[in-house]
Amino acid sequence: MKWITRERVKVDRVACPWLIKRFVDQDAEFYFVPPDRVKSEAARLNATPLDVKDVELGHHGQECSFEAILKKYRLYDDPALKLLGKIVNGADTDNALWQQPEGAGLKAIAEGFRHLGFKDDYEINAAQWIVYDALYAYCKEMVRQDKLDGAFKA
Numbered sequence: 001m002k003w004i005t006r007e008r009v010k011v012d013r014v015a016c017p018w019l020i021k022r023f024v025d026q027d028a029e030f031y032f033v034p035p036d037r038v039k040s041e042a043a044r045l046n047a048t049p050l051d052v053k054d055v056e057l058g059h060h061g062q063e064c065s066f067e068a069i070l071k072k073y074r075l076y077d078d079p080a081l082k083l084l085g086k087i088v089n090g091a092d093t094d095n096a097l098w099q100q101p102e103g104a105g106l107k108a109i110a111e112g113f114r115h116l117g118f119k120d121d122y123e124i125n126a127a128q129w130i131v132y133d134a135l136y137a138y139c140k141e142m143v144r145q146d147k148l149d150g151a152f153k154a
Contacts, residue, residue: 002047004031004038009121011092011110012051012065017125018132019066023081024073032121062097064089079148080139087135087150101152106135 003020005013009032017030033041035052042049050057051065057072058065066088075081089095090103091110109131118124142150 001025001027002029002031002045004033004042004045004047004049005051006035006038007032007121008114009124010114011088011107013121014110014113014125014128015066015088015092015132016050016057016069018129019069019075019081021129022136023075024069030122030125059093062089062093064092066092079143080136083139083142083148083150084132084136087139099153100150102135102150106131 003017003025005016013032017028020028029047031041031045031047038049038052039055041047048057049055050069052058057068060068064085067085070076070081070085076085086098086100087102087106089098090100091106092103095103110128113124113128116127118127139150142148147153
């Protein structure tokens with residue numbers, strides 16, 4: 001399948017492609033375009049838009065696009081992905097929904113990647129996916145320890 005979102009990726013637009021490629025569509029192709037072209041390019045390419053206004057796989061209320069994907073593809077059955085969704089939400093939003101402490105660290109890491117001189121969104125995604133692999137491993141360990149809200153929540 002083809003997937004499309006806004007260019008100049010930050011947290012959700014890296015986390016979502018990682019989630020899709022790892023758990024939804026291992027053959028996924030991603031496109032990053034200017035915000036005003038996402039919907040027209042989605043129609044032209046027959047691509048699924050994500051993390052843009054008024055689409056199924058976008059923000060809804062206080063939930064981020066990563067969480068919309070978890071819901072649509074029934075990935076909430078994996079408690080580690082559910083925790084990762086809270087962390088991504090905390091990094092991508094004002095963190096009011098879950099107050100997830102790990103979110104601030106992820107936000108800082110994602111911002112740092114934007115300043116490392118990668119040539120485009122594809123390179124940034126490729127470089128950052130190891131961070132999401134590590135966060136998912138962390139989340140699996142938290143679940144194993146029965147800390148479903150992470151290590152830092154009271």
